[in-house]
């Protein structure tokens with residue numbers, strides 16, 4: 189599989205300096221080979237524009253978390269470089285990381301401390317945080333993730349979703365320019381998932397850049413302005429979401445009565461549509477350049493009972509399958 | 521367009537140290553360990569008090585026989601009994617847990633992304649572990665003095681040479697013993713901290729630390745290894761008895777402290793070089 193990073197803009201070649209100022213995250217040939225010999229990340233060139241909600245997606249084991257660990261300076265790259273908010277990691281960490289909120293591979297706190305005390309512990313370790321506002325900021329963050337009522341409970345008594353929410357609260361302890369959220373909705377109920385989506389939207393509306401990783405495409409597709417698709421340590425594709433999905437070929441499908449299926453297929457073929465398929469009462473074909481209204485007019489003209497008709501652009505999952513020729517949930 | 525102040529604030533290190541001390545000394549497991557250690561002088565005092573009429577005097581380890589005559593010796597006897605195993609065990613648990621405990625809980629990655637510089641975190645963890653070691657020794661001393669006073673009364677102590685010094689002098693000498701034993705634990709704390717940076721399994725780091733102390737103690741007993749004995753972690757631990765001589769041998773005590781300093785330097789450096797470069801993938 190080849191590595192095919194694509195810039196957000198199709199024209200691409202902006203001067204490097206001005207491009208850098210517009211990027212919240214930039215990696216060049218970022219690679220991690222673990223001591224076991226496993227190449228978890230194989231030379232990826234991430235470009236996350238400032239203000240973007242970047243969906244970082246890929247199946248289990250595709251290298252998302254390892255990439256995030258390198259971005260945050262937890263793991264040293266074998267080769268390549270990572271820039272976070274303009275600073276080279278891990279060297280620039282002290283100046284950069286206070287402006288970054290992170291959730292990495294699930295929440296982790298001291299089980300015998302309360303939710304609030306855990307946030308206090310993180311705030312106390314932040315050399316740049318103001319101790320006078322610590323309590324207030326912790327309470328605001330807890331409020332924001334809907335945990336205010338459980339603030340005084342020991343972490344050990346939290347449910348999975350409450351733990352995840354506390355992790356998000358920790359990422360929101362201070363105003364951030366960038367949020368790096370690794371599987372933020374893991375363990376949340378549908379209500380919680382919706383809340384996280386709204387939270388991400390709200391933060392993005394206020395100018396925060398968000399990198400959110402997930403192995404659930406559908407979940408991410410709704411909030412992202414940009415996507416990057418990982419597979420087997422490679423970044424297969426990245427760019428503006430609308431552009432990526434727009435690039436896929438639209439397919440028209442129609443429902444008709446049993447005895448009109450053959451006629452409908454003939455009309456589609458006659459109009460120059462390709463890859464005509466029939467399944468039960470459904471006939472579908474790649475639309476190409478033919479306008480859909482012309483198809484419906486031709487069908488009516490030919491006396492075909494038209495029970496339903498839709499044109500669908502492929503979603504990210506279909507694009508992924510197209511790219512890799514395999515199901516999305518294939519782990520390596 | 522920085523929304524966030526990124527200049528370190530004054531007093532931030534102190535704030536982190538305070539948080540670490542609260543974490544270490546407020547943790548229930550550690551409190552239980554301290555209570556367990558405090559039971560040693562209490563139980564020893566009780567047993568000696570109940571049996572002091574029977575002819576136990578002069579039997580058992582040297583310090584134990586003197587306790588019934590003077591409560592101050594309860595501190596010395598308790599430290600003597602705890603040194604071979606109980607103190608290394610409790611201190612090994614606390615210092616082996618320092619980094620590995622945060623790694624296994626996953627909290628290490630969040631501390632590092634706060635961010636806390638790795639060197640600073642290691643230093644703060646060392647302070648926490650040392651504070652626990654100091655608390656352990658102090659707990660034995662305080663409970664020892666109180667129980668000793670209650671059971672046997674405190675009076676001027678009779679030194680190993682047979683001279684008796686007044687109570688004030690005696691208390692100073694016992695305090696010096698406590699401080700010396702506390703300082704003797706610093707090398708072990710450094711060893712524990714180093715093992716703690718090697719693994720994400722706290723029990724492994726704890727066990728390795730305790731085993732190090734025990735193995736040193738055993739090797740120290742073998743006459744065949746007399747040449748390396750002076751370098752062993754435990755070699756000078758029992759030299760606290762110097763303070764019970766009329767003229768303590770400061771040379772020996774100095775060697776004991778220098779030995780600890782060497783272990784601290786070596787294992788501190790190893791811990792630092794390991795921790796500041798290691799991948800955190802827990």
Ligand SMILES: Nc1ncnc2c1ncn2[C@@H]1O[C@H](COP(=O)(O)OP(=O)(O)OP(=O)(O)O)[C@@H](O)[C@H]1O
Pocket residue numbers: 222223224226227228246247248249250251252253254255402403520801
């Ligand atoms: N510490 C490690 N040592 C060796 N191999 C590792 C280590 N951490 C991760 N890997 C390997 O690197 C690959 C990528 O793992 P990573 O955790 O980055 O995947 P991911 O995309 O986050 O997956 P998921 O969706 O399951 O969270 C996997 O094959 C994994 O086995």
Ligand SMILES: [Mg+2]
Pocket residue numbers: 252253254293370
């Ligand atoms: Mg992951």
